[in-house]
Amino acid sequence: MLIRLGRKLIKEQRGSTIVLMGLSMLLLLTVVGLVVDGGTMYASKSHLQKVANAAALSGAQELTGQEARVEEIIEDILLQHHEEESLVGTEVQMKSSVRVQLKKEVQLGFSRLFGNDSVSVIVEAAAQVMPMAVASGAAPLGIDESIPLIYNTTYKLKVDSSDVDTGYFGILALGGPGANTYESNLKYGYQNEIKIGDIIDTQTGNIAGKTREGVKLRIDSDPYPPGDYSHRDSPRVILIPVYRPYDQKSNQLKHIEVTGFAYFYILEPMSSKDTSITGMFIERTGTGFTKPGTVDKGAYAIKLVE
Known part of the structure; x- marks a missing residue:
């Protein structure tokens, strides 16, 4: 009888261990998935911010000229980085400043399991001209x-x-x-x-x-x-x-x-x-x-x- 009881306890422990291992693996995969999606979002936002910075700085070079030229330069920078469709809007104040806002939908991987296929990444950059x-x-x-x-x-x-x-x-x-x-x-x-x-x-x-x-x-x-x-x-x-x-x-x-x-x-x-x-x-x-x-x-x- 004692032998049968011992075998039963061992089986129960093994069952509990399997359940715990399963939960641990699920938790690990969840963390890895979130890290991967988080990395994707970070990389996308970092890239988009750099593009916005470049567009604002380049556009500001023409703030002493014509506003149309400022807009043209911004569009050229976005085109070079394949982000022309990300432009939300610009705000230009001649001889003062230029502001650029970009928005992009970033496709997610693991988060799709929770119904989140993508996330919106929004960035802004502003450049100002001041006396040298x-x-x-x-x-x-x-x-x-x-x-x-x-x-x-x-x-x-x-x-x-x-x-x-x-x-x-x-x-x-x-x-x-x-x-x-x-x-x-x-x-x-x-x-x-x-x-x-x-x-x-x-x-x-x-x-x-x-x-x-x-x-x-x-x-x-x-x-x-x-x-x-x-x-x-x-x-x-x-x-x-x-x-x-x-x-x-x-x-x-x-x-x-x-x-x-x-x-x-x-x-x-x-x-x-x-x-x-x-x-x-x-x-x-x-x-x-x-x-x-x-x-x-x-x-x-x-x-x-x-």
Whole structure:
């Protein structure tokens, strides 16, 4: 009798073990299924967010131009990533910000057992343009902050000392003095960063000849029609620091303080007698960083705000 009772207990324990193993396997499969579906949702949302960020940042590059161009750029980015059908809407405020909202249905696997075939993934991204406070690639030219900038109006930036009172005529010694350094910076841009508040030495001497060579190179290498500054790679467009005089003594201005940035489009070549660069100031976005309180001089940096 005791033997029969022992056998019965063993059978019952085995039965309980099988039930527990079955429940454990079901629980494990459930967890694995949820993890897989969760991973699918995370990957889809991460991808969609990156696309939204790219669309907002790229669209913001055109916030100083035409709204239709902003929308066109956004559509191009979505098309490149095969997400054109995910667009819910855009909100564009020219010279301010652009917002992009995307929505996509993500197909699920394990969750279908519970009646959930798919889930909606919704993301938003917004980019804002603000006056540029830090930049690289500037030309070794400057303009006094007291001079009003009227966009798309012809200006002449002097490059020699004739008819000036202080002995300074807007030339900056970026990276050190010397005509060769100046020429290289004018042709290719000063590669180090310049920021608001930097104190920069001025360049003395007559460098009109080097300026003519630099201007000629930029015009000759421009593949676009004269007057067309809409292309972001146009070499005729140069970034120049805006300044206020710093530590001026008698009639010599040895240093300037950077207070902002402006974009200047070179309109025409310089003749052998020219001592000024003819062009116009334009509003434009570029590569750089922003800082609250920076004076608006038409050069803007882009910041992702969401």
